[in-house]
Amino acid sequence: MTAALLAAIFCSIRLADAASAQSFVPPSKGPLVQTANYTSFSNDTLNDTTIVKGKVFDRIIQIWLENTDFETAASTSVFEAIAKQGVLFTNYNAVTHPSEPNYVAAIGGDFFGMADDDMYHVPANISCVVDLLEDKNISWATYQENMPTDAFYGMIYKAPNYASPSSQPYPYYVRKHNPLMIFDAVSQDSSRINRIRTFNDFANDAVNGTLPQWVFVTPNMVNDAHDTTIDFAASFLEYWLLPLIIDPRVNSENTLILLTFDETESYGIQNRIYTVALGGAVPENLHGTEDDTLYTHYSSLSTVQSNWDLKSLGRQDTNPAVSNVFAFVAEQTGFQNTQVPVDHIPQFNLTGVASGALTSANFVPFAAPNLDASGAGSGGVFRRPGLDMTITDDNLPPPVDLSALDTATPWQMSPRTSSGSMIIPCGNAACA
Numbered sequence: 001m002t003a004a005l006l007a008a009i010f011c012s013i014r015l016a017d018a019a020s021a022q023s024f025v026p027p028s029k030g031p032l033v034q035t036a037n038y039t040s041f042s043n044d045t046l047n048d049t050t051i052v053k054g055k056v057f058d059r060i061i062q063i064w065l066e067n068t069d070f071e072t073a074a075s076t077s078v079f080e081a082i083a084k085q086g087v088l089f090t091n092y093n094a095v096t097h098p099s100e101p102n103y104v105a106a107i108g109g110d111f112f113g114m115a116d117d118d119m120y121h122v123p124a125n126i127s128c129v130v131d132l133l134e135d136k137n138i139s140w141a142t143y144q145e146n147m148p149t150d151a152f153y154g155m156i157y158k159a160p161n162y163a164s165p166s167s168q169p170y171p172y173y174v175r176k177h178n179p180l181m182i183f184d185a186v187s188q189d190s191s192r193i194n195r196i197r198t199f200n201d202f203a204n205d206a207v208n209g210t211l212p213q214w215v216f217v218t219p220n221m222v223n224d225a226h227d228t229t230i231d232f233a234a235s236f237l238e239y240w241l242l243p244l245i246i247d248p249r250v251n252s253e254n255t256l257i258l259l260t261f262d263e264t265e266s267y268g269i270q271n272r273i274y275t276v277a278l279g280g281a282v283p284e285n286l287h288g289t290e291d292d293t294l295y296t297h298y299s300s301l302s303t304v305q306s307n308w309d310l311k312s313l314g315r316q317d318t319n320p321a322v323s324n325v326f327a328f329v330a331e332q333t334g335f336q337n338t339q340v341p342v343d344h345i346p347q348f349n350l351t352g353v354a355s356g357a358l359t360s361a362n363f364v365p366f367a368a369p370n371l372d373a374s375g376a377g378s379g380g381v382f383r384r385p386g387l388d389m390t391i392t393d394d395n396l397p398p399p400v401d402l403s404a405l406d407t408a409t410p411w412q413m414s415p416r417t418s419s420g421s422m423i424i425p426c427g428n429a430a431c432a
Contacts, residue, residue, distance in 0.1 A: 022228055024235035025163035027145075027199075031240045032207055032247070034200040037162035039148045042204035046195070048139035048212045054307040056329045057281035058254035061215040062106075062300060063241065064177070065233050066099065066226035067265045073274035078234035082259065084288045085245065086278035087328065092295040094263040094271040095322070097351040099226075101358075102262045103179035106297040107216075109315030112366065113356020117176045119155050120358050124184035125386035126366060129214070129301060130192065131185065132310040132382055139212035141195040142180050143202040145220040146172035150201065151193040153181065163222075172220035177262075180216070185384060206249050214304065245278065253280035258300060264349070271348035277326060291327050294340045296348065298323040302376040306333045311382040312375025314368075322346060325376050335376050355399040362399035368392050 028035035034042060051058050070090075073079045094102050100120070101111030108128045114120060122128075133140045148157050158169035180186045180196055187193055195212075197205075205211050218224065219240070225233035241259070244250040251257065257279035264271050275295070301317040304310065306325045312318050320338040324330070330337050355362035368389045371381045383389070 022163065022222055022232065024223075024228075024232050024239070026239045027162050028203075031244055032203045032249070034203050037160075038146060038198055038200045039159055040198065040200065042198065042200040044194075045201075045204050045208045046139070046141065046210040046212060048141075048205075048210045050137070050139070052136060052138045052213065052308065054213075054254070055309070055333045056307050057256040057279070059211065059213045059215065059252070060256045060258065060304060060307075061217060061250070061279070062258045062260065063217045063219070064103070064224070065219065065259070065261045066177075066221075066224040067263060068225055068230055068233075068261050068274065069264045069266050069269065070272045070274050072230050072265070073261070076230050076234055078237055079230075079274060079276075082237065082241075082278065083276050086257075086276045086282050087286050087326075088290045089275040089277065089293070089295055089326075090272075090290050091292045092260065092273055092275035092299070093297075093348045094261070094273050095297050095316075095348050096354070097263055097267055097271070097349065099262050100176040100182075102297055103177060104182055105316070106300055107179040107183065109298060109301055109313035109317040111354070111356070111358070113354045113359035113362060113364075115352040115354070115359055115361070119175065120182055121187070122183045122185075122358070123366065124188055125384050126183065126185065127313055127369065127382050127384045128180070128183045128185055129304065129313075130180065130183075131384060132305065132313070133214050133308075135379075135382060136308055136310055138214060138308060138310075140214040141197050141201075141205070141212045142178065142216040142218070143197050143199055144173060144178050144218050145199045145223065147178070147196075147198050148173070150197050151187070152196075153187065170222070172222065174221060177218045177221075177224070206247075209249065211250065251279050255279040256281040260297075260300075267349055267351065269349060270345075277328070283328060286328055293324050293327050293337060294322075294345060295324055295326070296322045299326065302335075303329050306330065306335045306376035308377070309379065310375075310377040311379035312373060312377060314370040314373045314375075314381035314383075318370065318373035318375045318381075323376070333376075360402040363402045364396045364399050365391055367396055 027037040095105050096111055098117055100117045101114040105111040146159050155175050156171050157173040158171045161167040161170040221227045223236035260275040261273040298316045302323040303326045317323050324337040325335045355364050357366040368387055369381050373381055
């Protein structure tokens with residue numbers, strides 16, 4: 001996309017809703033300019049100069065926004081303009097409510113029964129996408145806007161309000177939107193933890209040509225529309241994403257950019273979210289088109305697996321009904337998607353009904369992945385050391401209601417899981 005075309009897009013975009021309680025203020029002079037508004041400047045760059053070729057793309061950048069119904073985003077001019085630069089997925093679904101389990105699902109292939117936004121950690125013997133990437137020497141990182149430092153483990157961080165300096169510090173960063181931090185296999189591994197990075201790191205890595213091949217981006221709580229409006233988030237995309245689309249340091253001909261939301265705002269409707277595939281890896285003849293294939297957050301996992309021929313996690317990423325590979329990728333990798341009849345589409349808007357290791361209402365232990373599952377790659381199922389392979393979905397004990405053991409004490413430890421980890425509820429309204 002040329003600069004002239006980008007300017008034309010800007011001219012076609014209507015002004016953001018002036019009635020918003022907050023007004024968007026760019027935190028920096030540009031998306032690749034470091035800023036003191038992000039608390040800490042980057043003090044290092046990654047050394048990711050080796051490229052593992054993919055079948056369709058060599059880099060994927062996922063950008064997650066918050067809590068918006070499909071129709072709301074679809075009627076917003078910035079999103080309409082962005083969709084013209086790629087493929088709009090009209091049947092892309094979140095997998096549950098609320099936010100945190102969706103983030104976890106997209107990284108680990110399951111949300112393990114999680115039904116709230118409390119402070120959890122998934123034990124180190126449970127695999128996630130990082131294991132699959134490193135198994136093929138594919139570099140990765142996540143970039144979290146307004147996280148105070150690399151590897152920050154805290155639940156929430158209030159930073160100076162750069163939009164209104166006279167106001168109180170604002171809780172821009174929350175851990176529940178930082179899924180790799182929730183997996184102990186990443187956050188408790190000294191060789192991995194510093195790849196949980198800040199937006200100043202993103203600027204530094206991009207300028208120095210060391211952006212990794214798999215990138216997960218979380219804007220802060222106002223820029224992602226969580227605490228604001230879709231128009232506010234649109235202004236952020238004008239500032240941050242649109243310039244990067246024409247910047248070869250970020251978007252090359254082999255880059256796939258996935259812009260999506262975590263879930264719908266309305267819980268009573270199907271959990272269909274506005275999602276667009278952009279970037280140089282999307283064929284030009286598909287720009288401005290729509291794809292009505294059934295996709296979910298698990299599809300981002302299966303698409304990565306298909307592109308680099310990775311192993312799978314043996315969870316919902318291998319469930320054909322919910323893990324279709326993006327069609328333009330599947331066509332080039334030879335993966336056969338599953339056509340799900342309209343009357344058989346799962347209900348993704350259910351909340352608090354799933355059993356798993358991360359719920360006290362329907363607790364069951366963590367199960368080993370299905371080693372016989374077939375994923376979108378050909379490498380079989382990945383298994384992390386230390387997992388009890390005798391505990392499977394076929395022989396799990398009946399769910400147990402442990403909720404009666406919980407109290408109102410904010411940081412009380414819940415019962416240990418089978419792998420020895422603890423679930424730590426937040427118990428604080430500020431975490432909601």
